[in-house]
Amino acid sequence: MSTWLSRQTLARKQAVWAWIFLAVPIVYFTAVRFWPAVDAFSLSLSRWNLVGPRHFVGLENYRHLAADPVFWQVLGNTFEYLALGLPISLFLAFVIAYQLDRVRTGQGVLRALYFLPHLTTATAMAWVWRWFYQPAPVGLFNGWLSLFGIAQQPFLRSTAQALPAVLVPAIWAALGFQVVIFLAGLKAIPRSYYEAAEIDGAGSWQILREITLPLLLPSFVFLFITTSIGLLRIFDLVYNITAGGEGGPLNATKPLVLSIYQSAFARMDMGTASAQTVILFVILLAISLLQMRLLRQR
Amino acid sequence: MASVTLRGIRKAFDRTEIIKGIDLDIADKEFVVFVGPSGCGKSTLLRLIAGLEDVSAGEILIDGRVVNNTAPKDRNIAMVFQSYALYPHMTVARNMGFGLRAAKTPTSEIDRRVGEAAAMLGLESLLQRRPGELSGGQRQRVAMGRAIVRDPEVFLFDEPLSNLDAQLRNQVRTDIKKLHQQVRTTSIYVTHDQVEAMTLADRIVLLRDGRIEQVGTPIELFTCPANRFVARFIGSPSMNIIPAQIDDNEIVLPWMRLPTPPLATRPTDGRIELGIRPDDLLTGAACHSVPEAYRFTAEVRVVEPMGAESQLIVSVGGQDLQLRLMGRLFPKPGERIACALDPAELHVFDATTGVAIGQRHISLQ
Structure with a gap:
C-alpha cells in the first residue's frame, strides 16, 4: 500500500487519507442512522410488534391513523407548538439580543444567564416547571397569584392552558441559543453602517428596518429552520411535565413524537409508529425546503 | 458652505488622552488635510468634528455655531468612510438616496439629486447594481456620491483611498481634487500618506501624538518645516x-x-x-x-x-x-x-x- 500511495499525486494522497478517516463515521451512520431510517418507510407498510414476524399490510397503518381523531388532535397540537412557539421565541430572542448588543457593562454575564437554560437538561427543567405550575401553596405561580388575590389557575390541569404552559419552558430553554446567534449576527454588522446612517440623519426605526433587519436575514432564516424543527420534535419536556408522561390532560399537550413513542413502546405497534414517523419526516422536509427556497429568493 | 473652528479640543478614551489640545481655523471652501503617522489622532479628530465621538474639552464650531451638543445629522456634514459603509442589500441608487429618504425628501427630488450626482461621478449605468457587483473604485465613487447628494456644508473624508490599489489611488485622488474645484465645499481629509496630503491640500495639518506639529500650505511644510x-x-x-x-x-x-x-x-x-x-x-x-x-x-x-x-x-x-x-x-x-x-x-x-x-x-x- 505504501508504494502504491507514494506514486499518487499529492491531492490524491490527501483524498485517500480523508476517506480513511471518514470511513468509520460513514459505517456508523449507515448502520445506526440511515438504514433504520430507510427501514422505517417499509415498516410503516407493515404490522410488527417488535418480536413476532413482520406482515405487509399496505397503507393500512395510514388509513388507521386518518380515521383516528386522537391522531388529528396530536397533529393539531404539534402545529400549535410551532405556530405559537416560533414567532414568540424569535421575537423575544431578537428583542433581547438587540438590547443586549447596546449594553456595554455586564454583557458577558447577561449573555451567560440567557444561555444557561440551553445547557440544562430538559428533564430537570420540566420537573422544576411542573412544580412551578402546582396549586398554592406548593406552586410558585399560583403562590404569587394568591399573594395579589388573583384567582388560582389550573395550568397543566386545564385542556386550554396546558399546551401554552408546556410551551413557556420550551421557549425559555431555546432563548439562550437564539440570543447568541442573533448577537453574533448583530456584531457582524460593521459599526460604520450605523455611523453613516447616523450622519445621514436616519432615525432608529429607519436604521432597524433598512439596515439591521435586512442584514440579519441569514440569522433569521437559520433560527427559523432550527427552531421549527425543534418545536415539531418536542418530546422530553412534554413527557416529563405532564402527569404520567401521557401528554394530557385528554391529549391536550400530546405532540407527534410522544404519540410515536406511545405507539411503539406502550402499544408495541411498530407499524403505526413508523407511519407517524414518515408523516413527521414529510412535514419537516416540506418546511425545510420551503424555507430554503425563501432564503434563495433573496 | 461653512468654516470650521476648533478651540482647545481634547479627547480622552478612558484615561488615555488621544487629542491633547487642538486649535485650528478652517476657512470656507478650503481643502484641509489632516496627516500624520498612525495613532496620531487624525481620525479621532475627524470623528469629533462629525459628532461620532464627544469631545472631552474644547469647542467645535461649524459656520460660527458651537456644535458640541449637536447630533451628527444636524451638523450638515457628509462623511466618506474608509470602508465606504455602503449597504450591501441596497442598490447604488438606494444607497445614495439613503440620507435624503431619512430627511423625508420627496421621491422625485431624491431621483433628481441622485441622478445629478451619478452624472457628476459617471455612475449612471451602475445605479441599479448592488455594491457587491462593483469594483473597488466604483464603490469609492458611490461613497462619494452618497456624500454629494446631501449637499452638505462640510465634507469629511476618512482615508478614502486606502482600500484602492496604487494606480487607482492616483486616479481617484485627481478625481477628488477636480470634484472639490467644481463644488468648492469645505473639505477635511484624513490620510497617513504625505503624497495625498501634498497633492490635495490647500493647507496641511500635520499631527503627531494628539498635537499639531505644523499647519501650512504643502510648499510651506516642504520648504520651511518647523521641526525635524x-x-x-x-x-x-x-x-x-x-x-x-x-x-x-x-x-x-x-x-x-x-x-x-x-x-x-x-x-x-x-x-x-x-x-x-x-x-x-x-x-x-x-x-x-x-x-x-x-x-x-x-x-x-x-x-x-x-x-x-x-x-x-x-x-x-x-x-x-x-x-x-x-x-x-x-x-x-x-x-x-x-x-x-x-x-x-x-x-x-x-x-x-x-x-x-x-x-x-x-x-x-
Whole structure:
C-alpha cells in the first residue's frame, strides 16, 4: 500500500487519507442512522410488534391513523407548538439580543444567564416547571397569584392552558441559543453602517428596518429552520411535565413524537409508529425546503 | 458652505488622552488635510468634528455655531468612510438616496439629486447594481456620491483611498481634487500618506501624538518645516539628517566643516542636526554651482534605478546620505562621486528639541 500511495499525486494522497478517516463515521451512520431510517418507510407498510414476524399490510397503518381523531388532535397540537412557539421565541430572542448588543457593562454575564437554560437538561427543567405550575401553596405561580388575590389557575390541569404552559419552558430553554446567534449576527454588522446612517440623519426605526433587519436575514432564516424543527420534535419536556408522561390532560399537550413513542413502546405497534414517523419526516422536509427556497429568493 | 473652528479640543478614551489640545481655523471652501503617522489622532479628530465621538474639552464650531451638543445629522456634514459603509442589500441608487429618504425628501427630488450626482461621478449605468457587483473604485465613487447628494456644508473624508490599489489611488485622488474645484465645499481629509496630503491640500495639518506639529500650505511644510519631525515626514524620499556640532563660526560635520549659516538661536551645548533633502544634494557638474566649501566626494553604496531618475545611497565619513540623480545614467556601487550640499537649502535643527533654527525661520520670524 505504501508504494502504491507514494506514486499518487499529492491531492490524491490527501483524498485517500480523508476517506480513511471518514470511513468509520460513514459505517456508523449507515448502520445506526440511515438504514433504520430507510427501514422505517417499509415498516410503516407493515404490522410488527417488535418480536413476532413482520406482515405487509399496505397503507393500512395510514388509513388507521386518518380515521383516528386522537391522531388529528396530536397533529393539531404539534402545529400549535410551532405556530405559537416560533414567532414568540424569535421575537423575544431578537428583542433581547438587540438590547443586549447596546449594553456595554455586564454583557458577558447577561449573555451567560440567557444561555444557561440551553445547557440544562430538559428533564430537570420540566420537573422544576411542573412544580412551578402546582396549586398554592406548593406552586410558585399560583403562590404569587394568591399573594395579589388573583384567582388560582389550573395550568397543566386545564385542556386550554396546558399546551401554552408546556410551551413557556420550551421557549425559555431555546432563548439562550437564539440570543447568541442573533448577537453574533448583530456584531457582524460593521459599526460604520450605523455611523453613516447616523450622519445621514436616519432615525432608529429607519436604521432597524433598512439596515439591521435586512442584514440579519441569514440569522433569521437559520433560527427559523432550527427552531421549527425543534418545536415539531418536542418530546422530553412534554413527557416529563405532564402527569404520567401521557401528554394530557385528554391529549391536550400530546405532540407527534410522544404519540410515536406511545405507539411503539406502550402499544408495541411498530407499524403505526413508523407511519407517524414518515408523516413527521414529510412535514419537516416540506418546511425545510420551503424555507430554503425563501432564503434563495433573496 | 461653512468654516470650521476648533478651540482647545481634547479627547480622552478612558484615561488615555488621544487629542491633547487642538486649535485650528478652517476657512470656507478650503481643502484641509489632516496627516500624520498612525495613532496620531487624525481620525479621532475627524470623528469629533462629525459628532461620532464627544469631545472631552474644547469647542467645535461649524459656520460660527458651537456644535458640541449637536447630533451628527444636524451638523450638515457628509462623511466618506474608509470602508465606504455602503449597504450591501441596497442598490447604488438606494444607497445614495439613503440620507435624503431619512430627511423625508420627496421621491422625485431624491431621483433628481441622485441622478445629478451619478452624472457628476459617471455612475449612471451602475445605479441599479448592488455594491457587491462593483469594483473597488466604483464603490469609492458611490461613497462619494452618497456624500454629494446631501449637499452638505462640510465634507469629511476618512482615508478614502486606502482600500484602492496604487494606480487607482492616483486616479481617484485627481478625481477628488477636480470634484472639490467644481463644488468648492469645505473639505477635511484624513490620510497617513504625505503624497495625498501634498497633492490635495490647500493647507496641511500635520499631527503627531494628539498635537499639531505644523499647519501650512504643502510648499510651506516642504520648504520651511518647523521641526525635524515635519522635515522627515513631508517629502519622499525623506530628508537626510546629519548630526553636527557648532564650533565658533563653523558647523562640524563628521567629514567636513561648513561656514555657519545665520541661526535664530544657538543651542547651549552646540549640538545640532543638519538637514538636506535628497534633491538638494548635488552631484556631478551641478556641484560647481556652489562654493568649494560645500563640496565633497562620497562612495556609492546602493543604486535604485527608477527609469527617469535613480535613487542613490552614498556614504561619507560613516554617514549614509540619500540623493536623487536625474537622468538615465547612474554610477555603480563602490564608485566615488563628487557631491555638494546646496547652501540655500540647508535646514538646521536643535539636536535636543528638534526645533528648526535655520535661516528660513529667521526670515519667517
